[in-house]
Amino acid sequence: MNWYTNNRSFPSSAMPTKESKPNLSHSQVTETVKRLYGLTASVIRPLPSYDDQNFYVAPSEGGEYVLKVMNSADSHNITVIELQTHAMNFLNQRGLPAQTALPTLTGQLMSLEEFDCGFGLQKYLVRLLTYLPGTTVAKITCSPQILYDVGKMAATLDTVLLQMEHPNISVLQREDFIWNLASVPLLKQYIHVMDGDPVQTVVKAVLEQYQIQVVPKLPLFRKCINHGDFNDHNLLVKPNGPTKYKISGILDFGDMSCGYFIFELAITIMYMMIENPNPVDVGGPVVAGWESVFPLNEAERDSLYLLVLCRFCQSLVLARHAVTQQPENEEYLMITSKTGVRHLCHLWELGKEEVERKWFQNAAQFGQP
16 A cells, blocks of 8 residues: 555545544454355455455355455445445446455345444444455556556446446535545645645646646546546456466445546556656556547647646645644655655656657557567
């Protein structure tokens, strides 16, 4: 988990706190799985999570699952989580490697349960999701081919979600959701956390350019539902031959919201750059994969560079803000922040024309003999 994946719910009126994070014991997990799903857990082990609690569960009846226990703050957002769960099932039915939720014995895809985790009885939303095997993209060396596949998968996901219908789909509008790229202007209220840091000048300039360059083009962008967090920790791969990989899982739909196709592409490029030794080279294959499914229009192409920078700014500013709220977690929250700052400054110094030339030329040549 990196600086850009932390504190995903931030900021909201019900922002998760230490008191809201579940802390179930193994015996509580065993009892819950038996009571809700009729399964006997033979293997239980904790999985990493920031605000929630996740367990790998292998029942003696067969299969592999993840028991996901939402924090008590986010457990109030039942309609949003229900829609995320519906979207995961919808994508899976159409051949995309998303997790699915196992229905409870009474046919529900989630259940609101009361537990005492040391702060009195609180309600936590519980789901049992299929366990997807694989390695996160963050742990492999990303070849141009896997970057192409990531771009293609991101575009495919957004195109498939266009077909999804649900009576509560309007909850994905998520006005002022801080992680949506439409919310970039909201960063101004947090930019003071970077006072004294030279990179603040770059962040301010990027925000100003967003208003000038991107806002007038918003009506020309094509709308969709965004996954919103297509990062190297939320994508699983498994070996496909001696030197290749194929995408085997898409995780974490917690940042889903209504947005634009170009937002998803910008977010994907930014996250694929983070751990790459040659970050500027990432854009070409990701764009090539994306455009094999959904070619960009002129306004979208012209905004891509700036939107990638905007995502760096969101991540950087919000990570810094999280540190002011949780100073004891500074090392954890800022674990790869230096890399992100370096990439942001490097892209800014190269400038729009140079970066776009490289991305679009490389994309056009990708796969050519």
